[in-house]
Amino acid sequence: xxxxxxxxxxxxxxxxxxxxxxxxxxxxxxxxxxxxxxxxxxxxxxxxxxxxxxxxxxxxxxxxxxxxxxxxxxxxxxxxxxxxxxxxxxxxxxxxxxxxxxxxxxxxxxxxxxxxxxxxxxxxxxxxxxxxxxxxxxxxxxxxxxxxxxxxxxxxxxxxxxxxxxxxxxxxxxxxxxxxxxxxxxxxxxxxxxxxxxxxxxxxxxxxxxxxxxxxxxxxxxxxxxxxxxxxxxxxxxxxxxxxxxxxxxxxxxxxxxxxxxxxxxxxxxxxxxxxxxxxxxxxxxxxxxxxxxxxxxxxxxxxxxxxxxxxxxxxxxxxxxxxxxxxxxxxxxxxxxxxxxxxxxxxxxxxxxx
Numbered sequence: 304x305x306x307x308x309x310x311x312x313x314x315x316x317x318x319x320x321x322x323x324x325x326x327x328x329x330x331x332x333x334x335x336x337x338x339x340x341x342x343x344x345x346x347x348x349x350x351x352x353x354x355x356x357x358x359x360x361x362x363x364x365x366x367x368x369x370x371x372x373x374x375x376x377x378x379x380x381x382x383x384x385x386x387x388x389x390x391x392x393x394x395x396x397x398x399x400x401x402x403x404x405x406x407x408x409x410x411x412x413x414x415x416x417x418x419x420x421x422x423x424x425x426x427x428x429x430x431x432x433x434x435x436x437x438x439x440x441x442x443x444x445x446x447x448x449x450x451x452x453x454x455x456x457x458x459x460x461x462x463x464x465x466x467x468x469x470x471x472x473x474x475x476x477x478x479x480x481x482x483x484x485x486x487x488x489x490x491x492x493x494x495x496x497x498x499x500x501x502x503x504x505x506x507x508x509x510x511x512x513x514x515x516x517x518x519x520x521x522x523x524x525x526x527x528x529x530x531x532x533x534x535x536x537x538x539x540x541x542x543x544x545x546x547x548x549x550x551x552x553x554x555x556x557x558x559x560x561x562x563x564x565x566x567x568x569x570x571x572x573x574x575x576x577x578x579x580x581x582x583x584x585x586x587x588x589x590x591x592x593x594x595x596x597x598x599x600x601x602x603x604x605x606x607x608x609x610x611x612x613x614x615x616x617x618x619x620x621x622x623x624x625x626x627x628x629x630x631x632x633x634x635x636x637x638x639x640x641x642x643x644x645x646x647x648x649x650x651x652x653x654x655x656x657x658x
Contacts, residue, residue: 327552327554327555328375328549328552329374329375329376330375330545330549330553330554331375331376331508331542331545332508333508333510334510335372335376335377335538335541336375336376336377337376337377337378337380338373338376338377338378338379343378346373346374346378347657347658348373348378348656348657348658349656349657349658352652352655352656353378353379353653353656355652355656356379356381356649356652356653356656357379357381359648359649359652360381360382360649361381363645363648364616364633364641364645364646364649365616365633365639365640365641366381366382366616366631366632366633366641366646366649367382367383367386367388367537367632367633367634367639368380368381368382368383368384368386368536368537368538368630368631368632369381369382369384369537369629369630369631369632369649370384370537370538370540370541370628370629370630371627371628371629371630371653372541372544372545372627372628372629372630373625373626373627374626375545377538377541378627378653379653380537380538382537383537384536384537384538384541384630385510385511385536385537385538386536386537386632386634387511387512387513387516387534387535387536388534388535388536388632388634388635389532389533389534389617389634389635390533390534390535390540390613390617390632391455391532391613391614391615391617391635392455392480392611392612392613392614392617393533393535393540393611393612393613393617393618393619394530394531394532394533394613395480395483395592395611396592396593396611396619397499397503397533397543397611398480398483398484398487398495398531398592399441399567399590399591399592399593400503400543400546400547400559400564400567401487401495401498401499401502401503401559402441402487402563402567402591403551403559403560403563403564403567404502404559404560405487405490405491406560406563407560407563410490410491411437411486411487411490411491412437412490413436413437413438413441414436414437414438415436415437415486415490416433416434416435416436417432417433417434417435417436417482417486418433418434420437420486420489420490422482422485422486422489424449424478424526424527424528425449425524425525425526425527428447428449429464429465431446431465431468431469432445432446432447432449432464432465432469434469435447435469435470436469436470437483437486437490438470439469439470439479440479440480440482440483440486441479441480441483441591441592442473442571442572442589442590442591442592443473443474443475443476443479443480443572443589443592444469444470444471444472444473444474444479444572445469445470445476445478445479445482446466446467446468446469446470446471446472447464447469447476447478447479447482448461448462448463448464448474448476448478449464449478449526450478450525450526451476451477451478451481451521451525451526451528451530452477452481452520452521452522452523452525452526452527452528452529452530453477453481453520453521453522453529453530454477455477455614456475456476456477457474457475457476457578457579458474458476458477458478460474460578460579461474461476462474472578473572473576473577473578473589474578474579475589477530478526478528480530480592481521481526481528481529481530481531482528483592484528484530484531485528495531496514496517496531496533497514499517499533500512500514502558502559503543503546503558504539506553506556506558507539507542507543507546507553507558508542509535509536509539509542510536510538510539511535511536511538511539512535512536512539513534516534517531517532517533517534518532519531519532520532535632536632537630537631537632538630540619540630540632541619541628541630543611543619543630544611544619544620544621544628544629544630545628546558546559546564547564547568547609547619547621547628548621548623548626548627548628550564550565551563551564566590566591567590567591567592567593568590568591568593568595568609568621569590569595570588570589570590570595570597571588571589571590571591572588572589573588573597573598574586574587574588574597574598575598576588577589584598585598586598586600586601587610590609593609593610593611594609594610594611594612595608595609595610596608596609596610602654603624604622604624604625604654605622605624605650605654606624607623607624608620608621608622608623608624609621612643614635614640615633615635615639615640615641616631616632616633616635616639616640616641616642616645616646617631617632617633618630618631618632618646619631620650622650622654625654625657627653627654629649629650629653631646631649
């Protein structure tokens with residue numbers, strides 16, 4: 304009994320600590336916090352190597368903004384990170400995120416077919432094509448090779464229409480992604496841009512988003528499903544990446560379901576099953592409108608990493624092993640672009656800056 308009385312204070316402390324809420328991973332409030340130069344060494348980053356990344360950004364890319372985030376704070380930034388501009392196919396990864404709450408609520412059923420949705424297109428879809436599901440659309444495996452309303456995909460390498468069973472064959476195809484936007488709006492009754500504002504922009508306290516800039520576009524003679532183009536600043540893209548890194552949690556709020564945040568960046572199409580042939584056994588597989596590092600040659604620090612990729616040089620890269628997000632933009636004016644090879648070098652330089 305005496306020993307029990309001696310132990311009681313320690314048992315009380317154990318109870319207090321075990322009952323305390325888990326500390327939330329850091330995220331920005333209305334403004335980002337940044338590392339002070341004097342903090343870099345204690346955080347394990349080499350300042351000279353970060354300066355090397357800055358020089359490479361300025362001298363060897365056409366990038367207009369870069370924001371690298373570590374532990375919920377800006378590690379370094381280059382260019383104009385507040386400027387709003389077109390982010391190309393990064394829009395698809397953002398739509399995948401927005402899908403989550405509506406899949407969870409039951410408004411969207413991923414196994415629903417286009418026939419059940421009563422979705423068709425100019426000149427008609429084939430009976431086999433109408434058996435494609437929403438899941439097939441968001442994983443680029445619909446087997447539908449109808450013309451898209453906008454270019455920028457691998458449709459030139461598409462098999463003959465009707466030759467592939469839905470779900471059986473991966474091809475990066477804007478028809479799928481645009482139809483996925485239409486299916487979202489049909490099932491939820493929401494405009495995509497309004498849903499992005501309500502479900503991401505407002506809870507993440509984005510600093511630069513302007514709803515009125517967002518318009519759908521495309522050649523409606525080719526397809527009745529337009530592209531849902533988006534405009535973001537680099538620092539707001541970094542918030543999107545950080546939300547994914549935190550598995551849908553922002554502070555003490557679950558913004559998108561945790562299991563959905565994990566699912567959309569899991570490998571659905573492994574690298575060996577990618578099409579066309581030039582993509583097979585490369586560094587990427589594909590999830591739900593996110594590119595996922597996959598295959599035997601993935602560097603250790605990029606294991607589990609994933610990326611949103613847009614034409615002309617627009618990217619969000621999430622590297623869980625380093626608690627890092629990299630947002631990179633190239634404003635597509637006057638023919639400016641930043642290719643994957645140049646951006647990949649930026650990733651390597653930022654990784655190498657960790658001592």
